[in-house]
């Protein structure tokens with residue numbers, strides 16, 4: 001029998017596969033790529049995934065060890081999954097074992113594949129509703145359960161009962177036996193409760209739908225460029241229904257599910273199918289369940305965030321990616337990848353369509369349209385009676401502001417309140433105020449571990465660092481000159497909220513930012529409140545910009561956004577423009593007209609002028625021209641090498657070695673820019689530097705980085721620092 005070797009991806013920061021022997025006396029047929037195995041690795045045991053089986057190895061017989069155990073009879077990853085993950089490891093220059101490991105939910109990184117389980121949901125049956133009081137009251141606990149369930153409109157899982165302080169299981173069981181309570185499975189196909197739309201797709205929507213459906217080619221990347229409120233979701237829903245009718249699965253990727261619970265709800269109301277959800281706030285068990293249901297095909301739709309782009313799907317027929325410009329599709333730590341770009345590659349590999357939607361497409365995607373790599377579909381107008389909102393700039397120079405609010409903005413708020421309409425106020429920062437300053441000497445509270453100012457959080461009388469999480473009590477005296485005149489400078493969401501409460505004591509006000517939505521379901525609670533009219537003014541950060549549909553919001557006030565106008569990062573103007581248009585897009589989404597007021601000290605700024613006088617498309621065209629002239633992405637390709645350490649000399653040694661490696665590699669098509677300190681030099685006590693590589697050819701970058709990472713892997717100085725490669729970086733931090 002010819003010997004064979006298993007090439008295994010093991011979760012470790014070394015970028016290669018490891019060769020192992022099969023278990024003694026096992027045959028080649030019992031192994032397949034995609035199976036998990038347990039292997040001795042160094043002094044520990046690790047779970048690995050077989051990526052390939054070969055007849056060759058470069059290791060000697062002495063170096064080779066057999067794997068300890070085979071965890072799966074059937075591969076849990078298909079050859080398509082393996083192809084995608086291998087491509088991603090390669091393209092992003094990330095250790096292949098880490099890439100494979102992060103494609104598995106935690107529960108699957110060891111042990112047997114869990115069984116699919118379906119959560120039970122309980123509801124009162126018609127018989128349970130009709131049973132005579134005199135009958136049920138003979139069993140007081142059953143009566144209490146019935147009382148509890150009559151208050152619920154939807155079926156509930158066990159958590160409805162777990163707060164009860166008595167044994168509810170026995171009476172519930174009795175009620176099920178008597179047919180008073182019925183059980184359904186939460187993941188089961190739901191045929192009932194579907195709410196069909198009360199409209200037909202409009203012409204632009206229909207054209208977009210037809211373009212995707214009538215496309216003869218399998219793979220095609222579509223950019224659904226539709227203004228806010230133009231009904232992109234309706235286009236997705238029709239396309240999804242079509243794919244489902246062909247028996248295909250659909251993957252829907254969203255920036256953040258927690259922030260947009262409405263969308264999941266809209267999907268449930270429209271699609272009679274089984275849906276799996278996948279995002280970071282689920283439990284490990286829930287995530288593992290979603291994963292195995294997608295893989296087995298029992299879930300027909302996957303609704304997930306960035307990391308679900310790698311989920312195995314038995315029969316994938318369509319990928320939808322909403323808000324494609326959103327930066328949360330880019331993973332910024334560990335395995336750095338763009339879920340959008342991976343999704344396009346996945347669609348290409350599978351030969352299926354992908355539809356990416358946005359009201360403010362990224363410059364990369366618009367460039368891809370120019371290059372005919374993406375096909376643009378346009379929804380130029382809002383649906384139904386809704387009109388685009390009107391913009392007005394408020395020049396704040398020489399104005400007396402009341403807690404950052406200009407007289408014009410306050411007046412507009414008053415008018416809205418009088419009409420019983422809702423208002424959104426956008427503030428760039430969370431917390432109370434961004435700076436605590438001494439009136440006597442100008443001292444400013446700074447984080448000791450970062451190059452950043454501490455933000456005042458008034459309720460807890462704390463100063464917090466938003467970069468390293470450090471928390472301090474607010475001092476009562478200036479640490480520098482001992483005077484007691486410390487005052488907050490600037491405004492965050494909390495300060496604006498406080499000011500509004502004083503100005504409008506009878507108006508219900510809610511705040512949305514990372515502090516107010518930390519608790520589970522907090523976001524949903526606020527959103528419900530807004531819909532029910534229980535929040536008339538909504539103050540918040542960019543979380544407000546994410547796809548919400550509040551019909552009664554007619555005024556959007558942008559309290560401050562100037563900081564973004566002068567950032568050193570060349571991408572910040574793109575981000576600013578997107579944020580502004582997205583926040584503005586919350587105004588006037590149904591039959592009431594919307595108005596957007598922008599406060600600024602720079603009313604003539606070209607970015608603001610272009611967006612307001614013209615539109616996002618004009619802005620994007622100008623911005624792309626500038627990028628082309630400056631030789632920046634998407635015209636050129638970048639990679640960023642980041643390094644950090646406590647000790648600056650360790651960084652310098654590393655950077656010197658990197659420069660020598662660059663000289664040694666001697667690739668004239670790749671230029672090295674830097675090294676330079678990161679925009680925030682110190683963070684959490686560590687110093688940070690970076691080197692940028694740039695080239696006009698993707699292929700050169702790839703070859704170059706392969707050499708470079710190889711060099712770094714053998715550099716002694718690399719062991720004293722933390723370093724990472726970021727291919728197609730979206731942030732220069």
Ligand code: ADP
Nearest residue numbers: 199200201202228229230231232233234383384
């Ligand atoms: P977008 O995602 O593009 O911002 P939505 O999909 O949220 O827009 O649609 C905005 C609103 O318009 C929703 O309430 C939706 O139900 C409604 N809508 C969508 N298509 C139509 C249509 N063809 N006619 C009337 N209303 C529509």
Ligand code: ZN
Nearest residue numbers: 438441478481
């Ligand atoms: Zn002082």
Ligand code: ZN
Nearest residue numbers: 447450465468
């Ligand atoms: Zn800090």
